[in-house]
Amino acid sequence: MVRTLLKRSQCLVTEIEDRKQEDFHVEEALRACGYPKWTFNKVRRQIESKRNKKTRKQRDSLQRPMVVIPYMENVSEAVARIMRKHDIPVAMKPYKTLKTVLVHPKDKQEKEDLTECVYKVPCANCDTTYIGETGRKFGVRLQEHRTEVESKTGRTFTRSLRASSLT
Numbered sequence: 001m002v003r004t005l006l007k008r009s010q011c012l013v014t015e016i017e018d019r020k021q022e023d024f025h026v027e028e029a030l031r032a033c034g035y036p037k038w039t040f041n042k043v044r045r046q047i048e049s050k051r052n053k054k055t056r057k058q059r060d061s062l063q064r065p066m067v068v069i070p071y072m073e074n075v076s077e078a079v080a081r082i083m084r085k086h087d088i089p090v091a092m093k094p095y096k097t098l099k100t101v102l103v104h105p106k107d108k109q110e111k112e113d114l115t116e117c118v119y120k121v122p123c124a125n126c127d128t129t130y131i132g133e134t135g136r137k138f139g140v141r142l143q144e145h146r147t148e149v150e151s152k153t154g155r156t157f158t159r160s161l162r163a164s165s166l167t
Contacts, residue, residue: 006047009026027040069090069091070095071094111138112139112142113138115138117133117134118132119132
């Protein structure tokens with residue numbers, strides 16, 4: 001109760017004289033309800049120490065932001081040493097953690113099951129490549145390409161070429 005009312009007067013009352021008068025009024029009202037004097041002193045010290053911590057943090061954060069670099073043996077130490085010479089605080093974090101190694105929230109999708117993708121298919125007969133886009137499953141579209149290529153290559157052979165290619 002004491003902290004709430006004193007904090008309220010600190011936040012709402014802007015003039016110093018008005019704030020002192022409000023603090024005195026709060027203290028008198030709570031003393032009439034049986035609160036001891038030491039509680040007011042303790043709360044004022046706590047409020048003051050929190051205010052000092054905030055200003056200290058703000059002052060420290062205004063100086064230099066911390067640089068976080070991934071830890072790589074020998075390299076990170078050298079970089080940190082150089083940055084500390086220029087008064088830049090450095091923190092290192094592990095490159096790989098157990099979380100990144102073990103936790104995979106989604107199952108990996110097979111390439112044939114991908115939809116809405118752009119793909120590149122090299123030609124088996126020459127050096128050209130085909131680049132396409134599909135909204136359907138990639139595996140279905142790839143099979144259509146294979147079928148199309150087989151039907152085209154089957155038609156281009158004459159009887160004599162087909163006979164010579166089989167021997």
